[in-house]
Amino acid sequence: MINMETTAVQCALKPKEYASDQEVKWCPGCGDYAVLSAVRKTLSELNIPKEKVAFISGIGCSSRFPYYMGSYGFHTIHGRAAGVATGVKIANPDLSVWIISGDGDALAIGGNHFIHAIRRNINANLLLFNNQIYGLTKGQYSPTSELGMITKSSPHGTIEEPFSPGELAIGSQSKFFARVVDTDLKTMVAVLKQAEQHNGLSVIEILQNCVIFNDKIHSAITGKETKAENQLILEHGKPMLFGAEKNKGLRLMGLELEVVTVGENGITEADVLVHDAGNPNPTLHYMLTQLKSPEFPVALGVIRNIKAPTYDQALHNQRAEEKANSKFHSLNDLFLSGNTFRVN
Amino acid sequence: MINMETTAVQCALKPKEYASDQEVKWCPGCGDYAVLSAVRKTLSELNIPKEKVAFISGIGCSSRFPYYMGSYGFHTIHGRAAGVATGVKIANPDLSVWIISGDGDALAIGGNHFIHAIRRNINANLLLFNNQIYGLTKGQYSPTSELGMITKSSPHGTIEEPFSPGELAIGSQSKFFARVVDTDLKTMVAVLKQAEQHNGLSVIEILQNCVIFNDKIHSAITGKETKAENQLILEHGKPMLFGAEKNKGLRLMGLELEVVTVGENGITEADVLVHDAGNPNPTLHYMLTQLKSPEFPVALGVIRNIKAPTYDQALHNQRAEEKANSKFHSLNDLFLSGNTFRVN
Amino acid sequence: MIKTELKSAVIKFAGDSGDGMQLAGMLFTDTTANKGNEIATFPDFPSEIRAPQGTVAGVSGFQIHFGESGVYSPGDAPDVLIAMNPAALKANLSNLKPACTIIIDSDNFTERAIGKAGFSRNPLENGILSDYQIIEAPITSLTKSSIADLGLDNKSVVRCKNMFALGMVFWLFNESLDQTINFFKQKFAKKPALVKANIKVLQTGFHFAETVEAFTSSFFVPSAKKVAGIYRNLTGNQATAWGLLAAAKKANRDLFLGTYPITPATDILHELTKHKWAGVKIFQAEDEIAGVCSAIGASFAGDLAVTTTSGPGMALKTEAIGLAIMTELPLVIVNVQRGGPSTGLPTKTEQSDLSQALYGRNGDSPAVVISASTPATCFDWAFEACRIAVEHMTPVILLTESYIANGTEPWKIKLLDELAEIHPNTAESHEDWQPYKRDKKTLARKWVVPGTTGFEHRIGGLEKEDITGNVSYMPLNHEKMVHLRAEKVAMVTNDIPLQKVKGRNANQLLVIGWGGQFGILFGAVSKLQIEGKNIAFTHFNYIHPLPRNTKKIFEGFERIVVCELNNGQFANYLQAQFPEYRFERFNKMQGLPFTVKELKGKFNELLNDD
Amino acid sequence: MIKTELKSAVIKFAGDSGDGMQLAGMLFTDTTANKGNEIATFPDFPSEIRAPQGTVAGVSGFQIHFGESGVYSPGDAPDVLIAMNPAALKANLSNLKPACTIIIDSDNFTERAIGKAGFSRNPLENGILSDYQIIEAPITSLTKSSIADLGLDNKSVVRCKNMFALGMVFWLFNESLDQTINFFKQKFAKKPALVKANIKVLQTGFHFAETVEAFTSSFFVPSAKKVAGIYRNLTGNQATAWGLLAAAKKANRDLFLGTYPITPATDILHELTKHKWAGVKIFQAEDEIAGVCSAIGASFAGDLAVTTTSGPGMALKTEAIGLAIMTELPLVIVNVQRGGPSTGLPTKTEQSDLSQALYGRNGDSPAVVISASTPATCFDWAFEACRIAVEHMTPVILLTESYIANGTEPWKIKLLDELAEIHPNTAESHEDWQPYKRDKKTLARKWVVPGTTGFEHRIGGLEKEDITGNVSYMPLNHEKMVHLRAEKVAMVTNDIPLQKVKGRNANQLLVIGWGGQFGILFGAVSKLQIEGKNIAFTHFNYIHPLPRNTKKIFEGFERIVVCELNNGQFANYLQAQFPEYRFERFNKMQGLPFTVKELKGKFNELLNDD
């Protein structure tokens, strides 16, 4: 296998050099464009040769993503990106594998592969484009659509509570969960870098705007006026502060989180929780994923990031170990082992 | 539809009268027998006529269950019991619907339907027979098999972390989650009654012994000598006490649970947590599902039980509302509405 | 000014995806249908939500064929093309009738746009259009100036330009603006500025056509001589949805739909979910498997259960359909076919899921397969699928196709009284009842509604013992059940009409079609018959089982050709059953319907080829 | 004491599921195979893990046919039956050769057990066995007393009784105990008490047979005259696994298995997962869909990728197989068929997934379909499936069946040097490379290993543009690609051997078989040929495409009959392609293989029927 370090220098690419020759076909204004930029930037900054990357997607608007990258890419079938990617990573562990999936693709038809890929901790990055709608099929509700939402398939409002991708991921034993908004390229790149560097399945939920079928669904969080109050951008080791003046913070009271203002009612920064993404105890991470505006800011950035063995590494270790310890050294040994008999 | 209250008296049945005419074919000593008894007892004690019950199962040893009940039953295909049951309940809301599924059936192939049925909160009881193995196919590891377990399909030990059904359920927005052991008929019946009376999807994880392929896997929890120390049987409103002398308890320290002994180091019963299954905040329930022996006792009984709208009820409400408000009163009205034209 | 009378005409509106061509086409359709014309439409748009502006890939088209008679298809090529930009012109250039009329928005023929469309030079200038009647109109700028005073934002103003084009076309065909005007009044009741703007632009276009005298002639298409009655337009998917509603009503069961969105089937869900007032139970499932499984559960529980999908979704449902076959429950599976294999061509039409419908399951697992012919008759075939399912206790697969599912046709409204009753094979008496005891005539077992006392029973996917329905691994029982399941389906043939032929006296060439290509095939054969050719036509809607007189129909023809939008699937199926005859094949796999022209060409070749 | 020489003999061990009949049968098989006999075995056990004790449903049987020659199948009916209890006797009563020998454990013929087995009276007393040679032996009690002194618990003691029966059978056939004794020495190396016990009981049984003189004669079956070489026994599933291992080695790719357990295919997983030392990558997925999808991913990433399953699992994989067809990736799909439809008869054999393999996908989606004949040749067919997949860049479906997957046959060991090289169609030069550019001879596109510079490309399930592989919705491109995919698969016919016929000079009846029924069909036809009947036999392993000389083979026969364990699926397939011939059908759907007797009966009927 090619040694990445030696080739890295000679193939350092600019973000736009990661593009393929295909025209990007998303609607003007679609949030997917931002993710495309962020991914190209991330690869460039991490200096990963484009032939060492594979983008594996399902079906949906977002799943067209691989066509727009000049890397290896596979636009598979609806919901199965994680399944295909698992095979890719096991077969070819040197590849940087990126799973591209929508909220329908990953959480409706692909829900089973989503939870199992997380549980197994396959070393890949899963980008979950959450626009809370089925875009490609023109606007039906998805498993993340808010209760009561009116869509083409719910003209009288939906009647089901949505999944919270973060809660579901953590309930599936996730080791890395992050959340970003499509309007904040800087945070997105920072998060994607951590995701790529994390060993194991990194799930990144992207709050993505669909201008056509679900416009402004995230606008309370992403809107210019409201975002400061509604975004809590977590950084490992830093206090959980937010707000236009960065003077609001989160405090733990028993098993409830609470918004406090530093400087009011005797609150000091010491009362504010400090983010520890690396805490193996998932409880606080679980609580953070649940925060909803307007009562709370929405937690963004890397919420959970802990070390654990990966499935693919364990698989290759086991192969190596078996090889080292085997009484067989060739298939011929196997074929000739045990009860054989000669006919003359 | 038949009114259950009026028929209840005339059809009160003894547990064994809920049996079908088919011979029970599980292995002698299989934990499934206990569940069969408990379900029959529950129905009898709740006085539910047997024709008002439908058992819907997937495929697996446990999924033979419906054949042994004299009710309506459907032994469907592998992993799809929750999907079929959703249709049954929507079509026929008067039925008491019981989903019967193994750890492979519900969490491997059926994982997607499991999490979605929970999220939608369809009004049914889901019995998850968790023997941490594929029984019917003769002993491969399942998504709940412990890491490193040796099975027919993992002769060198598994390399994947198992699901914790409770964590997965709560991550899927579960409103009712309980856990019981196959050796404790009394608790099982008590829990099943609460499950049946709960409106919404009640998930009951049964730690079930497979004598043939995974014997004694739960024996630390169920064993005569060890069970007192390893079982924390939760009851709503009661302190979380356990141990042979019922003097051990759980205390909350920050976001960690801790085992304490009442009477030692100044600990009193007041320090011990009191179980509140009805708390909408899932955090403590989530923490309780994670407890593992030997450091902790395993939480049994009803861990979470909160009120929420059910999918089937909401669906029928919406139909009724639409009917009441519709401008159409017959299909003829619809057919003749809008742009029609007459040809003579 | 000449006013030519035409028996029928084909118009195509073509422009960018955002240009409102679908709306213009639909409004024209409504007016002409209302007038009593026969119509057939063919919307054709890119599969991207917003394909790149100004490119050929981004062109959205709507073709309508309307007339007094002979409208069996949306027509091969337009008599009038509306091209809102160079790309729209480019996309249609290879498929125009000689000397046809092309209306062009000259404002959009900028150098940049011309290049983007892939022309090397301006097509209005380089002579390539010299064979056509070109009407250049500054549609965009006239639209703007006509409503400049209404105070609308620029986007809304530009959006109205489709109405300018429509106005011109209405003038050209001497059609009235009334219905379109009414449409806007209703649609934008709460936005009077938009009503005003659209009407104004529509009228401006109409008057422009009249004044500029660019057109050398206008046309008049007389109304069709249809069966008297009340009509309305329906798309195939709408008609399917309504047929299901009607069947549930006539069977006296609740309708249950368990489904997962997929193009081009989703509109059935969109339609049915509006009608919760009628008692429909809609379950949008997490995937196709849950969709079909919920339907099987609902069927077990007593509802008339349906699942809808397209090819890839069908693939996922096959295991569960096997369960419905083993448990002998009624179930309707609608597959609105699209181009395959795999994700294939999601927005294009094809008939290539036939083999899958017939054979796509493990084990010997027979199901009834039927297909629909035209948009409006989807109503009847959906109704028929339900009838067979509940009367014969079997899954029924109904194949429609993108082409008719999205196409429109006037439907002679059928009120409930005009529809036959459906008699589900319900268990009524306990006496002698057993879960797998069968009706002698149909071999159907009885349908039980759980909840009723005395009928408690268990079913499942393991082989069933004859009569009792208990699990059985006995060798001879299995063989018997394999035969019984096959016979039950085969016996549906006794309960369906005989197959018909158009052209009883012909004996040279028999044309065979199935499914949604009916109109075009019928049209092509009719034309040749009028020309005196020795040709006959038979169209199959019942695929499995076939009508009982099928074999007889094949007798005596010199040649038989099966025409289908796939690589020969129905031909293979027939050939396996009727080795006495040779089934030639005419296959098209371009994601498009047949055209009358190519059919006539093929048939003439076969007729002359002896 | 007479010692009769037999060309071949059939023995059946039958008892309760817990009685160790499978082990006894396997040990007998090993001894006789080791001696150099031809063998064929048929294990047959209940699908419940522990079926109810003492009932007919709970009987577990192991039949072995061994001999010098003519062993094409496990035999119709046993010459010697070992019945450990009344239920085992009952289960086999209807299928015994006249005057055969029955060894009975008389200890177990208690009144209760007799009743439980469904006999109304004691069969040892009521005369129904008078036509047979009955050997009653108190097997259980003699087992107990023979090892009473070893201090084992009762359960372990009783478990040894199968060895008593085996000892008797060894004596009866003049076979040596050595190999079995060695087996126990190795197996229980760490439990010397168990070694002692089993050997003691085995010898006691042997001596008992010798001393009691109950047997009026003993038998001797001479060794087969096999091709010289080293042999070992393999089950079909083991052979499949080994064939896959060997193919990966010869193709110089890692082997990847993505699968989900399902009876009767799981043993392939069990076998392969033992051989991680050989570099196999095993992924036990969460379901069949993830199983096949992971394999497709592995194939895209450069591994030789395989997925294994049975009918219901196959149904779930069909959508993804369509993706492999569209992306033209190599993929081997092994379907070990069981009884269908639906969950059907999971532990019984059938050939009813053929139609599914051929047609069970949406769209026109051709794949290569091949099948295996016998347990040991599963090795070759698995190898061949891999070869075709990577050389022709296509999914290949390999059909085996429960009957051969669980059956055993001596395999003449093939060392790696004896196996042909496999040449994956790997992209090597950048020059002129394009993702969908094809090899002229095979029409295969090139296989690229991601990670290599200069070959970066994107594939997917949407229709591909010829050569570039870009997404294309163009009508004519689609038609071209449908044809190219079909042709690529059809051209595999140029790369496979010609179809052979046994009985070149016959012209009256041609028998056609396919898949795992080879041995029995061959045997039945051979017998009739020896009797001088005008009959020939041709057996298909390549199903799609068929060998190029297929049509020629059918020429000149008066009648052709297709024999298969389903309702006529291969016959339908042939009939659709060769309307010139009439394919009659002999179908069996009992979850059991054919028997020579019923085949001979049928063939004689067809031969005399003119």
Ligand SMILES: Cc1ncc(C[n+]2csc(CCOP(=O)(O)OP(=O)(O)O)c2C)c(N)n1
């Ligand atoms: C098996 C199958 N089922 C259904 C579809 C139709 N389909 C394609 S994408 C999609 C959902 C898209 O939603 P999402 O995953 O949220 O992606 P988005 O378009 O919003 O980015 C559906 C239902 C399909 N292509 N294949």
Ligand SMILES: Cc1ncc(C[n+]2csc(CCOP(=O)(O)OP(=O)(O)O)c2C)c(N)n1
């Ligand atoms: C589609 C399909 N895939 C696989 C199988 C094989 N199969 C049957 S049951 C089972 C797993 C059983 O395990 P579990 O659900 O834990 O039930 P248990 O037998 O342990 O009660 C499997 C893999 C099947 N019947 N159908």
Ligand code: SF4
């Ligand atoms: S439909 Fe929505 S998600 Fe899809 S490309 Fe357009 S804006 Fe993006």
Ligand code: SF4
């Ligand atoms: S195999 Fe295990 S789970 Fe299955 S019936 Fe036997 S003991 Fe129970």
Ligand SMILES: [Mg+2]
């Ligand atoms: Mg989405």
Ligand SMILES: [Mg+2]
């Ligand atoms: Mg299990």
